[in-house]
Amino acid sequence: MKRCLTCGATYPSSERACNACGAHPATIDGLEAHAPDLSQDGGGFKANYFPELAVLEQANFWFRARNELIAWAAKKYAPDLQSFLEIGCGTGYVLSRIAKDFPSAQIYGSEIFSAGLPFAMKRLPSARFMQMDARQIPFNDEFDAIGAFDVLEHIHEDLDVLAQTRLALKADGVLLLTVPQHRWLWSAADVHACHVRRYTAEELHRKLKATGFDIKLSTSFVSFLLPAMWASRTRQAKAPEELSAGAELEIPDVLNQIFYQIMRLESGFIRMGVKFPAGGSRLIVAQKSKQRAMQNR
DSSP states (O other): OOEEETOOOOOOTTTTOOOTOOOOOOEEEEEEEEEEEGSSSSSOOOOGGHHHHHHHHHHHHHHHHHHHHHHHHHHHHHOOOOOOETTOTTTTTHHHHHHOOOOSSEEEESSSGGGGGHHHHOOOOOSSSEOOOOSSSBBOOEEEEEEEEEEEEOOOOOOHHHHHHHHHEEEEEEEEEEEEEEEOOOOOHHHHHTSSOOOOOHHHHHHHHHEEEEEEEEEEOOOHHHHHHHHHHHOOOSOOOGGSSSSGGGGOOHHHHHHHHHHHHHHHHTTTTTTTTTTEEEEEEEOOOOHHHHOOO
């Protein structure tokens, strides 16, 4: 079901306008825009990063390995997925992998910055895209799974995003998250990337439970490369404004391949059930809590 952001009423997803008040989303370049005032300057990111990221993602070790880990988690924890929404889909790199692994699913991508959506549409013309503020998701009980991959750390109101995500999920729906972690890794690269935090596992677990989720999987990744990541950040001499969109991910080809194989090895351990306590990022799979849902009725 859609949820009207004007009056709060719900109405069929196939309808464009709210049955109760007649309100309907604006359009930007032919796409639904649920927060059009934020489409150019929604904060938390810089829209001029999208062209560089669109080129960097397909070849870079971190994006490739993270994509494979996300795809594995989706297949393991949402094997019957028929509807999927990505929050902050950017250029559509992750979304294209989800679509490949779940060819019969309805795929939705959302982005607060309308500038990212043309890249995503080119990658995945069959998906449904929209401009949207994750703090106000216009759906109730709609999706089997929702993903937010390195998005939550950009948003001050992360509890609002998690609560909205829960509302948009169907009963037993699954939330897939990746976030940067360890506050001691904070550096100019985080400032440049418009992060507002790096998480601790305890903080994120607490916030997920407070917003009505049961945690099914929580593990660090980029664990084997953590020493290299720490060394890179402690030696970083450039000011945030001097860094490129890729920042620390722009490395020589040979090193890129070595790092990719190391992350694939690490991913193999995660698939076998190993949970790493430390790493540059954290992967979490959480399920909409049945108990919380009953209390809310």
